[in-house]
Amino acid sequence: MDSEKKISPAVINRLPRYYRYLGDLLESDITRISSKELSAKMNITASQIRQDLNNFGGFGQQGYGYNVEYLYNEIKKILGLDRLYNMIVVGGGNIGQALVNYTNFEKRGFVIKAVFDINPRLIGMTIRGVEVYDVDQMEAYVKNNRVDVAILTLPRSQAVKVANDLAKWGVKGMWNFSHVDLQVPDDVLVENVHLTDSLMTLLYKINEMYYSGEDMHEHQLKDGLPVKPLKENEEE
Amino acid sequence: MDSEKKISPAVINRLPRYYRYLGDLLESDITRISSKELSAKMNITASQIRQDLNNFGGFGQQGYGYNVEYLYNEIKKILGLDRLYNMIVVGGGNIGQALVNYTNFEKRGFVIKAVFDINPRLIGMTIRGVEVYDVDQMEAYVKNNRVDVAILTLPRSQAVKVANDLAKWGVKGMWNFSHVDLQVPDDVLVENVHLTDSLMTLLYKINEMYYSGEDMHEHQLKDGLPVKPLKENEEE
DNA sequence: TTATTGTTGACAATAAAATAACAGGAGTGC
DNA sequence: GCACTCCTGTTATTTTATTGTCAACAATAA
Numbered sequence: 001m002d003s004e005k006k007i008s009p010a011v012i013n014r015l016p017r018y019y020r021y022l023g024d025l026l027e028s029d030i031t032r033i034s035s036k037e038l039s040a041k042m043n044i045t046a047s048q049i050r051q052d053l054n055n056f057g058g059f060g061q062q063g064y065g066y067n068v069e070y071l072y073n074e075i076k077k078i079l080g081l082d083r084l085y086n087m088i089v090v091g092g093g094n095i096g097q098a099l100v101n102y103t104n105f106e107k108r109g110f111v112i113k114a115v116f117d118i119n120p121r122l123i124g125m126t127i128r129g130v131e132v133y134d135v136d137q138m139e140a141y142v143k144n145n146r147v148d149v150a151i152l153t154l155p156r157s158q159a160v161k162v163a164n165d166l167a168k169w170g171v172k173g174m175w176n177f178s179h180v181d182l183q184v185p186d187d188v189l190v191e192n193v194h195l196t197d198s199l200m201t202l203l204y205k206i207n208e209m210y211y212s213g214e215d216m217h218e219h220q221l222k223d224g225l226p227v228k229p230l231k232e233n234e235e236e
Numbered sequence: 237m238d239s240e241k242k243i244s245p246a247v248i249n250r251l252p253r254y255y256r257y258l259g260d261l262l263e264s265d266i267t268r269i270s271s272k273e274l275s276a277k278m279n280i281t282a283s284q285i286r287q288d289l290n291n292f293g294g295f296g297q298q299g300y301g302y303n304v305e306y307l308y309n310e311i312k313k314i315l316g317l318d319r320l321y322n323m324i325v326v327g328g329g330n331i332g333q334a335l336v337n338y339t340n341f342e343k344r345g346f347v348i349k350a351v352f353d354i355n356p357r358l359i360g361m362t363i364r365g366v367e368v369y370d371v372d373q374m375e376a377y378v379k380n381n382r383v384d385v386a387i388l389t390l391p392r393s394q395a396v397k398v399a400n401d402l403a404k405w406g407v408k409g410m411w412n413f414s415h416v417d418l419q420v421p422d423d424v425l426v427e428n429v430h431l432t433d434s435l436m437t438l439l440y441k442i443n444e445m446y447y448s449g450e451d452m453h454e455h456q457l458k459d460g461l462p463v464k465p466l467k468e469n470e471e472e
Numbered sequence: 473t474t475a476t477t478g479t480t481g482a483c484a485a486t487a488a489a490a491t492a493a494c495a496g497g498a499g500t501g502c
Numbered sequence: 503g504c505a506c507t508c509c510t511g512t513t514a515t516t517t518t519a520t521t522g523t524c525a526a527c528a529a530t531a532a
Contacts, residue, residue, distance in 0.1 A: 008488070008489070010488080010490090011489090012437055012440055012441070013433075013437055015436070015437070015440065016432065016433035016436040016437060017417075017430075019436070020433075034508080034509060035510075036508095036509075042417075043417075044490095045491060045492085046491095046509090047490075048489090048490060048491070050509090050510065050511065051489095051490080051491090051511090051512085053511095054510090054512075058510075058511065060509075060510050060511080061498065061499085061509085062496075062497050062498050062499080062508075062509050062510045063497070063498035063499040063500085063507080063508050063509055063510080064498065064499065064508085064509075064510085065508085065510080066510090078440070079436050079439060079440050079443075080439045080440060080442065080443030080447065081436065081439065083447075085439060085442075094333070094334035094335075094337040095334050095338070097330070097334070098331050098333065099330075101330040102330055102331070105435075108432075110435065110439075148439075149435075149438065149439075149442070172442050172445070172446055173438050173439070173441070175434070175435060175438055179256065181253075181278075181279075187445065189438060189441040189442050189445060190438075191434055191435070191437055191438035191441070193429070193431065193434055194252070194253075195429065196252065196341075196344075197249075197253065197256075198411070198427055198429055199341075199346065199385075199411060199427070200251070200252040200255070200315050200317065201248055201427055202385065202409050202411055202425060202426075202427035203315060203316045203317065203321060203384075203385075203409070204251065204315050204316060205248070205409070205425040205427070206316065206321075206384060206408050206409045206425050207315075207316030209408070209423065209425060210408055211316065211319075244518070244519070246518080246519060246520090247519090270478080270479060270480090271479075271480075272478090272479080280520095281520075281521060281522085282479095282521095283520075283521050283522065283523090284519090284520060284521075286479090286480065286482095287481085287482090287519095287520085287521090289481095290480090290481060294480080294481065296479075296480055296481080297479080297480070297527095297528070298478080298481085298526075298527045299477080299478055299480080299527070299528030299529045300478085300479075300480090300528065300529070301478085301479065301480085302480095
């Protein structure tokens with residue numbers, strides 16, 4: 001909230017995790033917690049917890065610790081979770097539909113208002129009450145309704161152009177599931193969810209731990225399907 | 237591959253992105269590229285590119301740059317993408333089904349062999365040719381088949397126990413979509429995809445940029461649905 | 473050939489992030 | 503109310519990550 005000093009990305013990325021742990025504590029009717037106790041639960045140093053929280057203000061009290069409910073609500077405010085967000089899904093494929101069906105977003109105030117796609121078979125359908133529109137109608141929709149976040153779940157070939165258009169039309173944030181880096185103006189925020197990258201990172205670690213040093217190719221045809229040649233994969 | 241010196245996590249996380257860019261270059265029939273050129277495309281310093289790559293060996297040539305195809309294939313090997321991976325999905329809900337339907341995984345050699353769920357309405361179904369089994373059968377399956385990666389897309393209340401069991405039965409890696417931190421032995425690798433956290437991070441940035449300083453509560457009832465009270469959300 | 477340009481890989485310098493140290497106020501027990 | 507312990511907020515230190523610099527060498531041009 002305070003735009004005094006710049007908060008480091010590393011800290012911001014940890015905030016949701018603090019929020020989750022505090023929510024859990026709240027559910028367990030724990031009213032206070034010290035950085036040391038939280039440190040043990042979360043597996044990070046107490047020092048880091050204190051330093052992270054102090055970026056946003058002194059929420060604790062010496063000799064007492066942190067009041068769980070108070071801190072929970074403060075982080076909620078810091079993350080901006082005390083308001084509603086209007087979102088649209090662009091690309092009504094597997095992931096897009098899964099996100100629309102994920103009811104917990106709405107419980108938290110992240111409301112998916114519409115889905116846009118080019119597939120005639122999808123257009124006109126409703127997914128959990130959310131209508132699927134033709135992308136042709138997207139410009140009008142975005143210009144006439146506040147859209148905080150566009151969830152991009154479309155083929156990479158289209159993602160860049162769509163993101164650009166949406167930015168131009170006033171969408172503030174992009175939650176990007178398309179496997180491509182978007183190029184948008186500085187005042188448009190982008191958060192990437194590159195699933196394939198994430199999986200590859202896991203595979204690297206598995207290889208490092210289990211197959212390090214081996215000749216990889218001996219596994220190639222070991223079992224399962226043969227690897228199909230990698231062609232243009234548009235759905236990524 | 238070389239288990240000589242420890243590679244930093246920051247570097248590993250960047251590898252898939254290099255791989256993607258090199259794949260794109262390959263598609264564009266570009267045969268060589270310098271760190272400087274790649275730097276411009278990827279928006280990171282040439283220095284970092286060279287240093288990252290040199291963790292794994294000297295793939296470039298002075299006065300020439302890097303051969304795209306060679307480097308692409310080297311990174312492929314580093315990431316372990318030159319072999320097949322057997323995966324199972326645990327939790328056949330929205331996200332689980334979406335991942336099974338995502339055909340590009342298979343093209344890359346990430347093969348989903350089975351889905352496990354407790355829902356009787358799902359059990360026996362097939363999703364894109366992949367059968368859904370009762371979780372009761374999971375132990376037998378995992379013990380009798382090599383499972384490299386378990387994709388966890390189940391409610392957080394169950395995720396911890398299931399992950400533990402899977403680890404015990406020999407699964408090497410967990411790709412965790414459940415909104416909870418898993419506690420598994422050190423030789424089991426975990427990669428988290430916490431979608432809600434990712435979205436919250438985006439919302440923080442949006443708030444910081446657009447609503448900083450404002451009283452947040454004026455937005456509360458502005459438009460859209462009222463925020464429902466946040467109860468136990470098991471599907472997270 | 474020989475000079476010039478381009479580019480890596482190694483290393484030094486800087487910046488960012490994480491951890492540790494600590495002074496001192498707040499709670500606790502007597 | 504006093505002594506003592508707990509635990510924060512803050513500053514210092516260490517570690518990790520990124521960026522800048524340059525000698526050595528390949529490619530190219532003269």
